[in-house]
Amino acid sequence: MTVESTAAHTPRRSAGSKAGATGAKSKRSTGANARKSADPELVQLLTPEGKRVKNAEYDKYVAGITSEELRGLYRDMVLTRRFDAEATALQRQGELGLWASLLGQEAAQIGSGRALNDDDYVFPTYREHGVAWCRGVDPTNLLGMFRGVNNGGWDPNSNNFHLYTIVIGSQTLHATGYAMGIAKDGADSAVIAYFGDGASSQGDVAESFTFSAVYNAPVVFFCQNNQWAISEPTEKQTRVPLYQRAQGFGFPGVRVDGNDVLACLAVTKWALERARGGEGPTLVEAFTYRMGAHTTSDDPTRYRGDEERLAWEAKDPILRLRRYLEAANHADEGFFAELEAESETLGKRVREAVRAMPDPDHYAIFENVYADGHALVDEERAQFAAYQASFADVEGV
Amino acid sequence: MAAEKMALAKAINESLRRALETDPKVLIMGEDVGKLGGVFRVTDGLQKDFGESRVIDTPLAESGIVGTAIGLALRGYRPVVEIQFDGFVFPAYDQIVTQLAKMHARSLGKVKLPVVVRIPYGGGIGAVEHHSESPEALFAHVAGLKVVSPSNASDAYWMMQQAIQSDDPVIYFEPKRRYWDKAEVSTEAIPDPLHKAKVAREGTDLTLAAYGPMVKLCHEVAAAAAEEGKSLEVLDLRSVSPIDFDSIQASVEKTRRLVVVHEAPVFLGSGAEIAARITERCFYHLEAPVLRVGGYHAPYPPARLEEAYLPDLDRVLDAVDRSLAY
Numbered sequence: 001m002t003v004e005s006t007a008a009h010t011p012r013r014s015a016g017s018k019a020g021a022t023g024a025k026s027k028r029s030t031g032a033n034a035r036k037s038a039d040p041e042l043v044q045l046l047t048p049e050g051k052r053v054k055n056a057e058y059d060k061y062v063a064g065i066t067s068e069e070l071r072g073l074y075r076d077m078v079l080t081r082r083f084d085a086e087a088t089a090l091q092r093q094g095e096l097g098l099w100a101s102l103l104g105q106e107a108a109q110i111g112s113g114r115a116l117n118d119d120d121y122v123f124p125t126y127r128e129h130g131v132a133w134c135r136g137v138d139p140t141n142l143l144g145m146f147r148g149v150n151n152g153g154w155d156p157n158s159n160n161f162h163l164y165t166i167v168i169g170s171q172t173l174h175a176t177g178y179a180m181g182i183a184k185d186g187a188d189s190a191v192i193a194y195f196g197d198g199a200s201s202q203g204d205v206a207e208s209f210t211f212s213a214v215y216n217a218p219v220v221f222f223c224q225n226n227q228w229a230i231s232e233p234t235e236k237q238t239r240v241p242l243y244q245r246a247q248g249f250g251f252p253g254v255r256v257d258g259n260d261v262l263a264c265l266a267v268t269k270w271a272l273e274r275a276r277g278g279e280g281p282t283l284v285e286a287f288t289y290r291m292g293a294h295t296t297s298d299d300p301t302r303y304r305g306d307e308e309r310l311a312w313e314a315k316d317p318i319l320r321l322r323r324y325l326e327a328a329n330h331a332d333e334g335f336f337a338e339l340e341a342e343s344e345t346l347g348k349r350v351r352e353a354v355r356a357m358p359d360p361d362h363y364a365i366f367e368n369v370y371a372d373g374h375a376l377v378d379e380e381r382a383q384f385a386a387y388q389a390s391f392a393d394v395e396g397v
Numbered sequence: 398m399a400a401e402k403m404a405l406a407k408a409i410n411e412s413l414r415r416a417l418e419t420d421p422k423v424l425i426m427g428e429d430v431g432k433l434g435g436v437f438r439v440t441d442g443l444q445k446d447f448g449e450s451r452v453i454d455t456p457l458a459e460s461g462i463v464g465t466a467i468g469l470a471l472r473g474y475r476p477v478v479e480i481q482f483d484g485f486v487f488p489a490y491d492q493i494v495t496q497l498a499k500m501h502a503r504s505l506g507k508v509k510l511p512v513v514v515r516i517p518y519g520g521g522i523g524a525v526e527h528h529s530e531s532p533e534a535l536f537a538h539v540a541g542l543k544v545v546s547p548s549n550a551s552d553a554y555w556m557m558q559q560a561i562q563s564d565d566p567v568i569y570f571e572p573k574r575r576y577w578d579k580a581e582v583s584t585e586a587i588p589d590p591l592h593k594a595k596v597a598r599e600g601t602d603l604t605l606a607a608y609g610p611m612v613k614l615c616h617e618v619a620a621a622a623a624e625e626g627k628s629l630e631v632l633d634l635r636s637v638s639p640i641d642f643d644s645i646q647a648s649v650e651k652t653r654r655l656v657v658v659h660e661a662p663v664f665l666g667s668g669a670e671i672a673a674r675i676t677e678r679c680f681y682h683l684e685a686p687v688l689r690v691g692g693y694h695a696p697y698p699p700a701r702l703e704e705a706y707l708p709d710l711d712r713v714l715d716a717v718d719r720s721l722a723y
Contacts, residue, residue, distance in 0.1 A: 155504065184474075185472070371563075
């Protein structure tokens with residue numbers, strides 16, 4: 001037995017305890033990790049059974065939501081999941097080199113993504129496919145980097161959706177700087193920075209908390225705690241619930257049920273409102289679960305069992321909203337059937353677009369290295385061209 | 398002020414002032430750059446005149462400084478950030494290499510990051526550890542960055558103007574031991590292109606190529622060699638990425654001998670790249686192998702030893718003699 005596993009303050013997920021309806025009572029946040037007194041209720045508006053529960057603080061942010069908007073959230077989640085499944089399949093077929101699935105995190109992404117205004121700005125990790133969807137980024141644009149035809153490839157300013165960032169946590173500083181710029185401009189928009197439980201250990205994330213607090217920057221830090229940083233559980237990243245870290249930096253932190261799209265929508269709206277109102281940054285910890293592998297290169301069976309996954313499947317974000325839509329008569333069978341057909345159309349469109357995606361021209365290597373050009377790049381491009389041209393005779397034979 | 402004699406540090410200060418006056422998007426960021434005016438006073442008086450919103454005292458976190466500067470650039474600003482000393486840039490190295498350098502390419506040219514990173518560098522001031530290093534090759538090696546280093550007040554003024562106007566990230570290495578050296582600065586001159594080398598002294602027997610703090614030393618070497626009847630050309634490279642190989646080639650085709658001088662360690666330093674490329678370009682012109690004079694493959698030594706570590710008049714003259722002996 002290692003020293004670590006005997007330490008009283010590193011609770012393992014106890015096999016016997018049931019996954020609670022609220023994350024605050026979940027296995028993960030029990031024990032010294034949660035320090036009972038400091039961990040209030042997780043914000044939840046929809047139970048896993050699809051029952052709407054009242055919340056004095058956050059109800060008002062979704063008070064006027066219409067049936068159509070509720071169906072819209074459901075549609076977003078279903079289509080995002082379908083797109084994600086198609087991308088995973090395309091990786092298995094060799095069409096993509098890699099895919100980072102968002103399976104299980106649809107509510108966190110759609111809820112927060114739909115809280116944004118058009119002029120807000122998003123700084124994503126590499127897993128924010130649902131947020132990209134909300135911003136109107138064509139899903140096939142996300143696949144270029146995973147296919148290996150570019151390293152980003154979309155214009156961040158056309159949808160106020162920055163490029164995916166692979167270096168963990170780096171984008172939180174960019175988000176903070178962008179928000180500092182918004183404040184300087186006197187604009188009333190806000191920024192949202194996505195990151196995960198693993199990234200919370202990065203120095204850049206801590207520095208972004210410091211800078212945003214000191215400059216009162218209009219930024220929302222949206223941490224999707226999906227319980228796993230590849231193979232490492234959250235206990236390897238922190239001894240306190242992540243949302244509590246905000247307190248030490250001087251701004252509020254909230255833990256929200258990340259599988260509850262309504263709660264994510266409400267809490268993010270509240271946080272964005274604070275930002276726009278000049279009240280500075282907020283940390284939102286969306287307590288969720290990465291139901292799939294870290295990426296298609298990962299093998300979760302080496303580090304976690306089925307039991308945990310099954311417990312979280314019972315809290316599935318899409319199933320939960322469907323139960324609510326049906327019970328409250330917000331949607332009929334026709335809606336679900338139409339959506340099913342739309343999903344298949346999307347899958348087909350993505351499949352065909354990826355297969356038709358051409359390899360880039362070799363000279364793309366030398367393009368856009370610099371905005372104002374660079375003598376060495378010019379020289380090497382010319383050398384490359386001369387080398388390529390040396391095959392012309394051979395091919396001509 | 399059309400032409401005035403001023404110290405190199407003051408020339409940078411005047412250049413920053415001009416940029417702040419002419420472009421409302423220019424920001425100054427860094428540790429102690431506000432009230433204090435920077436530990437070398439390069440930003441002296443700027444916060445007083447342009448306010449805390451444009452001359453920003455930042456938290457003591459280099460990655461945060463560069464990372465937020467990237468975000469501000471994405472918002473349309475042109476941040477000029479100060480890293481207080483050469484040896485403190487490394488917490489920001491990740492942001493500079495993985496983010497600042499690559500974002501233009503990653504966005505297929507859609508995003509531009511006009512960020513200037515100012516780094517006082519080099520030794521010779523008797524400083525403590527981490528205050529005397531020359532890490533320019535570590536940045537020149539990274540595609541997407543431009544790296545420059547002025548040697549005199551006039552270049553310092555104009556190269557800063559050009560660095561700020563550049564749509565690419567520029568790492569601007571300031572030769573801290575030359576901060577107090579004065580020279581004539583004309584604020585109405587038409588400057589040479591930022592990345593073009595300059596013949597600082599004409600000669601016929603051998604070319605000394607240097608940048609930043611070592612250009613002055615090379616002038617001293619050339620003067621000493623002249624007393625012995627040797628005519629050395631001094632080439633002020635000014636830019637380490639890109640390096641103006643055409644100018645070096647032109648000089649070497651004339652003198653047929655080249656010695657490269659920098660404070661940075663010789664091993665895999667900019668001199669190594671220059672030696673390789675000039676050997677390729679000038680193989681039949683060279684009368685001697687390209688020689689390099691620089692720091693050793695050892696941590697920058699304590700101040701009492703730096704004289705022995707840094708290139709000086711005798712070490713460069715020794716290399717000159719060895720080259721001429723071929």
